[in-house]
Amino acid sequence: MQFIQLSDWLLDIAFLLYVLSSIVFVVAMTGKNWAGRDPKQHETRYGRIAYWLAVIGFIAQTGYVVTRWIGGGHSPTSNMFEFMAFLDFCIILAYLIIYRIYKLTVIGAFVLPLGVIMLAYSYVFPKDVTPLIPSLQSYWLHIHVTTAALGEGILAVGFAAGLMYLIRTVPQVVSTKSTKWLEVVLAVVLMLVGFIGMESTFARMDQKTVFQMNKEMQNAMGQMEKPQVEYTMPAIVAPADATVIQQGPMNPLFTAPTWMEGKDAARKLNTMLWSVVAGVVLYGVLRLIFRKRLGAVIQPSVEGIEPELLDEISYRAISIGYPVFTLGALIFAMIWAQEAWGRFWGWDPKEVWALIVWLFYSAYLHLRLSRGWVGAKSAWMSVIGFVIILITLVVVNLVIAGLHSYAGV
Numbered sequence: 001m002q003f004i005q006l007s008d009w010l011l012d013i014a015f016l017l018y019v020l021s022s023i024v025f026v027v028a029m030t031g032k033n034w035a036g037r038d039p040k041q042h043e044t045r046y047g048r049i050a051y052w053l054a055v056i057g058f059i060a061q062t063g064y065v066v067t068r069w070i071g072g073g074h075s076p077t078s079n080m081f082e083f084m085a086f087l088d089f090c091i092i093l094a095y096l097i098i099y100r101i102y103k104l105t106v107i108g109a110f111v112l113p114l115g116v117i118m119l120a121y122s123y124v125f126p127k128d129v130t131p132l133i134p135s136l137q138s139y140w141l142h143i144h145v146t147t148a149a150l151g152e153g154i155l156a157v158g159f160a161a162g163l164m165y166l167i168r169t170v171p172q173v174v175s176t177k178s179t180k181w182l183e184v185v186l187a188v189v190l191m192l193v194g195f196i197g198m199e200s201t202f203a204r205m206d207q208k209t210v211f212q213m214n215k216e217m218q219n220a221m222g223q224m225e226k227p228q229v230e231y232t233m234p235a236i237v238a239p240a241d242a243t244v245i246q247q248g249p250m251n252p253l254f255t256a257p258t259w260m261e262g263k264d265a266a267r268k269l270n271t272m273l274w275s276v277v278a279g280v281v282l283y284g285v286l287r288l289i290f291r292k293r294l295g296a297v298i299q300p301s302v303e304g305i306e307p308e309l310l311d312e313i314s315y316r317a318i319s320i321g322y323p324v325f326t327l328g329a330l331i332f333a334m335i336w337a338q339e340a341w342g343r344f345w346g347w348d349p350k351e352v353w354a355l356i357v358w359l360f361y362s363a364y365l366h367l368r369l370s371r372g373w374v375g376a377k378s379a380w381m382s383v384i385g386f387v388i389i390l391i392t393l394v395v396v397n398l399v400i401a402g403l404h405s406y407a408g409v
Contacts, residue, residue, distance in 0.1 A: 002071075003067045003068070003070045003071030004067075004068065004071040004072070004129055006063075006067045006071075007063075007064045007065075007067040007068035007071060007076075008064075008127065010060045010061065010063040010064040010067065011060075011061060011064040011085060011119075013057070013060040014057040014058070014060040014061035014064060014119070015057075015116070015119050015120070015123075016057075017053050017054070017056055017057030017060065018053075018054065018057045018092070018112055018115055018116050018119065019116055020053050021050045021051075021053035021054040021057060021108070021112050022050075022108075022109075022112040022113045022115075022116050024046055024049050024050035024053060025046075025047065025050040025105065025108040025109040025112055025113075026109055026113075026301075027046050028042070028043050028045075028046035028047040028050060028105050028109070029043065029105065029106055029109045029301040029302075030300075030301055043105050044105070046105075047105030047108065050105075050108055050112070051099060051105075051108060054092065054095070054096065054108065054112060055096065057092070058089075058092050058093065058096060061085075061088070061089050061092065062089070064076075064085070064089075065086065065089060068082070068129075071129065072129040074132055074141060074142075075141055075142040075145070075146060077141065077142075077145035077146055077149065078130075078132055078141065078145075079125065079126070079130070080122070080125040081122050081123075081125040081126060081127050082122075083122075083145065083149065084118055084119070084121050084122030084125070084393070085119060085122040086145075086146065086149050087118055087149045087152055087153055087393075088115050088118040088119040088122065088153075089149075089153075090149050090150045090152065090153025090154070091111065091114065091115045091118060091153040091156045091157070092111075092112075092115050092153075093150075093153065094150075094153045094154045094156065094157045094317065094321075095107065095108065095111040095112070095115070095157055098157055098313060098317065102309070102313060104305070104309070104313070106164065106301065106302055106305055107157075107160065107161065107164075107313070109301065110160040110161075110163065110164055111156070111157060111160045114156060114159075114160060117189070117192055117193060117196070120196045120200075121192065121195075121196055123196075123200070124195075124196060124199040124200065124203070138336060138339060138340065140332065140335065140336035140339065140340075141336075143328075143332050143336075144328055144329075144332040144333050144335075144336050145328070146328070147324060147327050147328025147329075147332055148325060148328030148329040148332075148333070148354075149328070150324050150328065151321050151322070151323075151324035151325025151326070151327070151328050151329065152321070152325060152329075152389055153321075154317055154318075154320050154321030154324060154325075155317065155318060155321035155322070155325060155361070155385065155386060155389065156386060156389075157313075157317040157321075158313075158314045158315070158316075158317035158318035158321060158382045158385075158386070159314075159382055159383055159385070159386030161310050161311075161313040161314035161317060161382070162310075162314040162378070162379040162380070162381075162382030162383045163185065163379075163382075163383050164302055164305070164310050165307055165310040165311055165314060165375075165376070165379040166178070166182055166185075166295075166376070166379050166380065166383065167182070167295055167298050167299050167302055168299070168302040168303070168305055168307055168310060169307050169375075169376060169379075170182055170295060170376075172292075172293060172295055172296035172299055175293075178376075179293060179295060181380075182293075182295045183283075183293055183294060183295060185383055185387065186283070186294045186295065187279055187280065187283045188279070188387055188390065190279045190282045190283050190286075191275050191276055191278065191279025191280075192275070192279070192390065192394065193278075193279070193282065194274075194275060194277075194278025194279040194280075194281070194282045195271070195274065195275035195278060195279070195394075197278060197282075198233055198274050198275070198278045199232060199233065199271070202232050202233045202234070203232050207234075207248055207249050208230050208231060208232060208246060208248060209230070209231040209234065209235040209244065209246060209247065209248030209249075209252075210228055210229070210230050210231075210244070210245050210246035210248075211228065211229045211231075211235075211238060211239050211242040211243065211244055211245065212226055212227075212228050212229075212242060212243050212245045213226050213227050213228070213229065213239065213241065213242050214226065214241045214242060214243060215241055228245070229242065229266070229267055230267075231248060231267055231270055233270065233271065233274050234248055234249045234250045234274075235248055235250065235251070235252040235270060236250075236252060236253050236254075236270050236273045236274065237252060237253070237254055237255065237256050237266055237269055237270050237273065238252035238254075238255045238256065238266065239255075239256055239265070239266035239267070240255055240256050240257065240258045240266065241258070242266075256269060272394075272395060275394070307375070310379075311374060311375055311378060311379065314378065314379060314382045315368065315374075315378065318361060318364065318365070318382060318385075319365065321361075322361050322362075322365060325357070325358065325361070326358060329354040329357070329358065330354060330355070330358055333351070333354065337351075350392070353388075353391070353392040354392065356388060356392075357385065357388050357389055357392060360381075360384070360385050360388055361385050363381075364378070364381045364382065364385060367381070368381075
C-alpha cells in the first residue's frame with residue numbers, strides 16, 4: 001500500500017505542475033504584447049519555464065506509473081482512472097518529443113491544457129487498486145492497452161496542432177460555417193471540462209440520489225437481488241422500473257427508456273446529460289464575458305505562427321500515431337480477444353468505435369496523400385478524428401454497456 005500511496009502523491013504533484021505549466025504557457029502567448037516587453041524575448045523566457053515545469057511534472061508522473069505498477073502488480077491501465085491517467089502520460093510524452101523537434105512555444109499552450117483536462121477527467125473515477133478479473137490477467141493487458149493509449153496520445157498532439165491551424169486561419173471578422181463549426185469543437189471540449197467540474201462539485205457535496213430497482217437482477221455471486229443505484233449528480237433521468245429510496249437535490253425530469261437495460265445505464269446517461277448542460281452553460285458564460293466568439297478570443301495568441309508549420313506538425317503526429325493506434329487498438333486487441341473470449345471480433349461497442357476511429361484516420365491519410373487534402377481540410381479531419389476519440393472515451397464508456405465497460409460514474 002505504500003507504493004500506491006506514493007503513486008497518488010506523485011500523480012497529484014504532476015497534476016499541479018501541469019496546471020502551472022499551462023498557466024505559464026498562456027502567459028507566454030498572451031503577454032507578448034504587454035507594454036515595454038520584447039514579444040519574442042517574453043515568449044522564449046516564459047515558454048522555457050513552462051516547458052521545464054512540464055518536464056518535471058512528466059518525471060513525477062513517470063514515478064506514478066512505476067510505483068502504481070509495482071503496488072498493483074500489473075500495468076496501471078486496468079480501469080478508467082488508470083487508463084485516463086496513462087493516456088495523459090502519453091499525451092505529455094508526445095508533446096515533449098514534438099517540442100524538442102520544433103521548439104514552438106504555442107504547442108504547449110494547447111497540449112498542456114488538454115493534458116490537464118484528461119488527468120482531471122481521470123480523478124472523477126474510483127482510484128482503488130482492485131484484483132484483475134480473469135479476462136484481464138494476461139500480458140496482453142500491458143501490450144494492448146498501453147500501445148492503444150500511446151497511439152491516442154500522439155493523435156492528441158495532431159488534434160492540438162490542427163485546432164491551432166483552424167484558429168490561426170479561420171477569419172473571425174464575420175460569421176461563417178467555419179467559425180460556427182470551430183465554436184462547436186470548442187464547446188465539445190468545454191463539455192468535458194464541465195463534466196469534470198460538476199462531478200467533482202457534487203461528489204464533495206455528498207447529496208446522492210439512490211434508486212432501488214424493482215426487478216431482480218443477478219449479482220456477481222450468481223444470486224438474485226434488487227440492486228440499488230447511486231447518482232452522484234442530481235437525477236435528470238431515473239432508471240426504468242425503479243423507486244427512489246433516498247431523495248437528492250431534485251426530482252427526475254423523466255424516466256429512461258426500458259431498452260436501457262442494466263442498473264448503471266440510466267446513471268451513465270444522467271452523467272452525459274449533465275456534461276452537455278454544464279458545457280453549454282460554461283460556453284455561454286464565456287461568450288457573455290468576452291462578448292465575442294471563443295475562436296476570436298484565442299486567435300491573437302497564434303498570430304505570427306506559420307500555418308504550414310502547424311499543418312506539418314499535425315500531419316507528422318497523425319502519421320506516427322496512426323500505426324501505433326492500429327497495433328494497439330486493433331491488432332493486439334484482436335489477438336487478446338481471441339485468447340480471452342475465443343473470438344477475434346465480437347461487435348462490442350468499444351471494438352466498433354475503435355474501428356470507426358481507425359477507418360477515419362485511414363481516410364485522413366488517404367485523402368491527404370492521394371487527393372492533396374492539406375491545410376484547412378486536413379486540419380478539420382484531425383480535429384474531427386480526435387472528437388471521435390473523445391466520444392469513444394466518454395460517451396461509449398459512460399453510456400453504452402459492453403465487455404469493455406469499466407467506467408464508474
